[in-house]
Amino acid sequence: MNRDELSAVTRRTFLEVGTAAAAAMAFPAGLFAQGSDVIRVGLVGCGGRGTGAARDCLTSSPGVQLVALGDLVPDRLSQCQAQLDKVASENADFASKYNVTAERTFTGFDAYEKVLAADIDMVILATPPGFRPGHLTAAVAAGKHIFAEKPVAVDSAGVRQVLAAYESAMAKGLAIGVGTQRRHQAEYLATIQRIHDGAIGDVLGGQVFWNQGGLWSRVKEAGWSDGEWQIRNWLYFTWLSGDHIVEQHVHNIDVANWVIGAHPIKATGVGGRQWRTDARFGHIYDHFAVDFEYPSGARVVSMCRQIPGTANRIGEHFIGTKGRSNGAGEISGSAPWKFSSPTRPRPPMVQEHADLIASIRAGKPINELKQIALSTLTAIMGREAAYTGQEMTWDAVMNADQSIAPPNVAFVPLEVPPVPMPGRTKLNRKWMEGWA
């Protein structure tokens, strides 16, 4: 495939009538109407999920082009290109949308700035979550539409930064979709609409789960600094992943907030590191259980575990005054109902991109950033209840002096923070202070 040729054909024209700054201030509504203009997309974070998100975005909609790639390290970038090349070789529609030239690939800690400056309309942010607040802030400042993977922060300071970016994006009319794909999944949408319409009466509470086996890990290779190892092995460091209750279980916690229509005001929790004791697993926990209390008095128990060989359970369950539901296609009680669809719905991870792109084209940009920021803080509140062993209130966690990234995020020598210890770990924490 000759990508330069495609580039010449599809290059958008509207930015030529004004400066980038002007476009950023008064962006989109109408500019993409009727699909007459190509939406140029850049990807920041070229791991397996970022590569998959780029594929999902291009698959979702006509008139989108992937034009720029950025990653911290060259090997991840070239692996991403190899995968996308392979998809393009097998799929002509995809090939026509895949238009990344060598001069629009970037590596290093500033790769995201270069992607944002590469004449794009939308950026996919799929790095480890610890980088997300900074990347969101920069993308909004640059006036770009955004697809951001979940979670969107790992600490209180990060959530506050993301909420500020949300307000700015609203003022600019930017569209922001986030990777909580259940919000775009037909079974969930139909069921939760019914719950909101009263199908199980008043929601009293429920349980949400993500119990599974272990996940991949990387041992440190020769030539890697501590910083490089921690970022490549990012699941296992709270400053990068938020711990698995935030990184993974936020999906189910987000469903609880969606069903109840609020965020919790209080959390009590337990957690620990029972199996995950090897140094390769950094300092995070491998299990949490948290009781969330909502303003209505509803209570949701959250449970998550990542230990190989243990029973799997991923999903939700809600109890109301008139029935119960799994939130995803089944309601029992006074108005029993089961989801059915005459056609197979699109995969939710494709649908979420289709919805985002459609909202841009319709001039009615969706902005999911606040809802995921609040669900991210909910998960952080659960984590903090377990880490500290204290009862956590929403206000305390939202306002905490908690900013846990190392002061110098670089390929440098780095310690591993201590394993959090209930009774000793503090909510107000820094890089190496307040952990135990």
Added chain:
Amino acid sequence: MRRAYLSTVTWSLALLAMLAAPRVGVADARPVVQQAPSASYHEKIAGSLVSFEMVLVPGTPGVYLGRTEVTWDLYDIFALGIDVPAGAQGGADAIARPSEPYGAPDRGWGHAGYPVMSVTREAAEAFCQWLSARTGKAYRLPTEAEWTRAAQRAADATRLAAGRREALAWHRDNSTGTTHPVGTRAADAAGLFDLFGNVAEWVTTEDGARIVRGGSFRDAADDVGPGARSVQDATWNQTDPQLPKSRWWLSDGSFVGFRVARSVTPGDVWRQP
């Protein structure tokens, strides 16, 4: 110098002698009383409590098939590296092990005694390699021809009569949408369980096509049986969020499992229990 006088015939005899030697170790002194393969045997995985049974199936001459689909109990030893000593890097057998799945390949439906599911054909084949290395016997996936012969024998025809199907198979109308523990419907005439329904089963074909046979718990009753055959398509792993997609797990393949096969060899002799 030895090579100079050892004729081809001598080599062949030596090989035959090696093949005929007991495979269960030198400590096994039980007398060999019959030079025909046993109708069935149990295979125990050393160091575990897990065993499974292989059955010589009439109609598939010279081939043993697993009496049941491979269970999670057996697959976990391979997938979780339960047989790998603590601290060792990978198996001493140097066989690749499955990646850690993102999510729940068993869908939380049940684990102990349930058939393994959501596995790619590569994973099933790697499992067979591992099992062969662990047991010293050459386990593999059934060929499609072997599976078909066993299935037609089991069904007494190319179609499965409704009454028999109900007795033998977990299908959409009786499964409540999940897999069930292996061996909880009736055995067929050859003594095999779940050849039809429960999980559809990987087989190998000469052209390398990705085929599962028998139908599954989610197929309509009429669509399970000896003729049931599905070719893998993009829907089987369409919600895998990663690119590349997993080579070990099928994110949407809850209906895909397998049973193992093994050719009878001269070492397969009946031993006095």
